[in-house]
Amino acid sequence: MKEIIVGIVISIITGVISSYLFLMYFLNRKRVKIEISSYISKVTFEGQTNYFFKFINKTNSEIFDIRIEPTFYKQIGGVGGMNIQGKDIVLKDNFISYIPCKKKSDNNSLHAMRVRTIEDIESNWSDTSSYIRLTVIAKHSLSGFTDIFVKDFYSKDVITTRKFKSGDDLDVV
Numbered sequence: 391m392k393e394i395i396v397g398i399v400i401s402i403i404t405g406v407i408s409s410y411l412f413l414m415y416f417l418n419r420k421r422v423k424i425e426i427s428s429y430i431s432k433v434t435f436e437g438q439t440n441y442f443f444k445f446i447n448k449t450n451s452e453i454f455d456i457r458i459e460p461t462f463y464k465q466i467g468g469v470g471g472m473n474i475q476g477k478d479i480v481l482k483d484n485f486i487s488y489i490p491c492k493k494k495s496d497n498n499s500l501h502a503m504r505v506r507t508i509e510d511i512e513s514n515w516s517d518t519s520s521y522i523r524l525t526v527i528a529k530h531s532l533s534g535f536t537d538i539f540v541k542d543f544y545s546k547d548v549i550t551t552r553k554f555k556s557g558d559d560l561d562v563v
Contacts, residue, residue, distance in 0.1 A: 420533035423448040424526050426541035427560035430511070430549045431504075440506045443524050444554045445539070447489045447501040452531040456486040458505050458524070465519040477514075479522070481507050489528075492558070499557040515546050 427444040434440070443460060447453055460479040465472045483505060492501045511522065522543040529536045552562035 417533050420451070420530050421535055422453050422528045422530050422537040424528060424539045425560060426524060426526065426539060427554065428541070428548060429562050430543060431554050431562055432549050432551050433553060438508050439510065440508055441511050441549070442504045442506045442554060444502065444504045444560060445526055446558055446560065447491060449530065450491055452488060452490050453528040454488045454531055456489060456526065456528040458484050458526055460507065460522055460524045462511065462514055463521050463523060479507050479509055479511060481505050502557055504554060512546060512549060
């Protein structure tokens with residue numbers, strides 16, 4: 391009788407440990423991976439100046455419910471120190487419902503996205519204490535895990551009149 395109880399307890403402990411290891415190994419690998427370019431591309435078309443941000447889905451699966459939130463931060467004086475004041479930068483499209491993963495058959499690089507604003511971010515960037523933070527929030531299609539990716543742009547030098555390269559390349563030409 392004692393051997394049966396010990397066998398049941400060992401089976402339960404083994405099952406719990408193996409389930410935990412599976413979840414930690416398998417589901418931890420099912421996370422969103424996004425890379426954000428270090429540049430902001432300034433392009434004029436249709437008579438308007440547009441500022442583009444680029445990011446790439448590096449996940450081995452599709453991602454969905456993607457929100458892109460660029461925010462302009464500026465230091466302001468406060469009682470006893472400095473505070474940061476944020477102002478949202480309005481994008482033409484700040485929500486993307488679906489981005490596929492990279493495929494060899496994809497000639498259009500649908501996993502690489504560019505989002506744009508027509509706000510004059512250069513004129514709002516008044517001093518060296520100001521910066522832009524680009525936040526990308528996305529869900530993994532298989533696990534449902536949400537991840538947040540942040541890129542800070544600390545200098546106006548990141549704004550360039552060159553255009554982004556196509557595909558996986560985050561550089562400009």
